[in-house]
Amino acid sequence: MAKVTTVEQAMEIAADQTLLASCAKTFSVGGLLVDDAGNVLHAIPNQVIKDGYTSDPTAHGERQLIDWYYSNRPGLPPPSQVTVVTSLDPCCMCTGAILTAGFKVLTAAYDTYSGINYDKTSNFPSLTIGMASRAKERFGYPEVVDGVCYNRPAKGPENNVPAFTAKTIEGRTVALCESIFEATLMAVRNQINNDLPFDQLGDIDSLPSSDPIRVALSRKYPQALQYRSRAPFTPDEGLAPYLKAMMQHDIALGGRGQAVALLDHHGNLLLCMSGSEATSSIRTAFMEVTRTYAGLRRQLQLDGNKDTRKYLPHPKYCTFVFGLGPMLDDSHPVRHDIGPDSQTQSFMELGAYGSTMEGALDAVNPSPYQYVRPRMNAATLAAFCKKLPPLYSGEIKVNPIQVANEALIEAIGGSA
Ligand SMILES: [Zn+2]
Structure with a gap:
């Protein structure tokens, strides 16, 4: 196991991972996990794109590091003694995942479009007051020295890793982390959005x-195509038995009863899954669904199936139907006694939804994020979404809405 004694040494490992990501033609971001003694536990590049296809829209470096941690946990220090060192400021998904898991963070470059510290104030205006106070304790932006125009003072906790004898990053390391990301950003986003038009x-x-597409789909979810809504983008009561079964499955697995169904542009039921939170507290139902769908599409395309994108459209033409709506309201008490924090998980899911869309929505489907049972006031939720970083609030316009069908709401259990 490699050992690092300065933040610069750790950041150079993250910078090396950005090179691997750049060569793989995915978002040029990378990171590592370091414990308080300076041991490098694991390093990984972004892996959203693999072999030219979207492999997993949630495969950002930080998110993968956290799942790696949960899969290898026995023998590792607790999250409060582990730091995510990342080349780029975490996005909303990764911030939610990091706060859910309880890690610390050290970031090289800011990301003024989708980073959680997009305004560089370290006040985290996109988070609830409770989440922001935890981010202020844990998210560090080390001092940058030596750069001609990259100099900056430290923001946030400077002593995240007690073993580090020097807390500054060199300007050239930050310049690499920032410029390699920016140089490849648009090409990768275009790659994710090169699907067929509606x-x-x-x-x-x-x-x-x-048909191989149907066979592959039903292997992922045997009940696929057993339900179709009466009108496109309008889930109705026929979906209830499928959603309910997975919500109950989630409770049986120790979750709080969340499930997410995915309907295509005709209203065909493609997938419906619970979370896998016993494996990892960041494997929520939405994370499982979006990853399964992307993996299915990639595998079919790798197998040479030219009709994949015609019959399994880009997620922006689909509807994700959440059994439970987002919970992002400090006036609700955080219930750690019933598992991971719903607020940080909800924030992670809003962010992961943004990473799944990765661009403006199509006018034909303004609300691919719909939920059945609300867990917070709709106006509070809408106001919250308007404060997200520019990618989410300005370009994608993340806008979760409750399903319109009263019978579906009734069947799933009504009001908050
Ligand atoms: Zn991220």
Whole structure:
């Protein structure tokens, strides 16, 4: 196991990971986990794009490091003694994941478009008061020296890793982390959004049941295509049994009863999953669904299936139906006794939804994020979403809404 004694040494490992990401033509970001003694536990690049296809829209370096931690946990120090060292300021998804897990953070470069510290104040205006106070204790932005124009003072906790004898980063390291990300950003985003336009999409339900796309889909979810909503983008009461079954499955697994269904642009049920929070507290239902869908599309395309994008459209043409709505309101008490913090998980899911869309929504489907049972006031939620970093509030316009169908709401258990 490598050992580092300065923040610069740790940041150089993160910078090396950005090079790997750049060569793989994915977002050029990387990071590592370091314990308080300076041991490097694991380092990893972003892996959103693999072999030219979107592999997993949630495969940011930080998110993967946290899942690695949960898979290797016996023998590792507790999260409060582990720091995520990252080349770029964490996005909303990764911030939610980091706060859920309880890690500390050291960041090299700011990201003024999608970073949680997009305004560089370290006040975290996109978070609730409770979440922001925890971020202020844990998210450090070390002092940068030697740069001609990269000099900056330290912001946030400077002593995140007690073993570090020097707390500053060199300007050239920050310059690399920042410029390699910016140089490749638009190419990667375009790659994620190179799908067919709406008017060229097909109806998967018109394919014979032996079609490889249908076969692959039903392997992921045997009940796929057993339900279709009466109108596109309008989930109705016919979805209730599928959603309810997975919500109950989630409770049986120790979760709080969350499930997410994915409907395509005709309203065909593609997937419905619970979380896998016994494995990792950041494997919530939405994370499982969006990753499963992306993985399915990538595998079919790698297998040479040219109709994949026609019958399994970009997620912006789909509807994610959450059994439980977001919970982002400090006036609700945080219930650690019933598992991980719902607020940080909800924030992670809003961010992961943004990473899944990775661009403006299409006018044909203004609300791909719908929920059945609310857990907070709708106006408070809308105001919260307007304060997210520019990618989410200005470009994607993240806007979760409650489903319109009263019978579905009734079937899933009504009001908050
Ligand atoms: Zn991220």
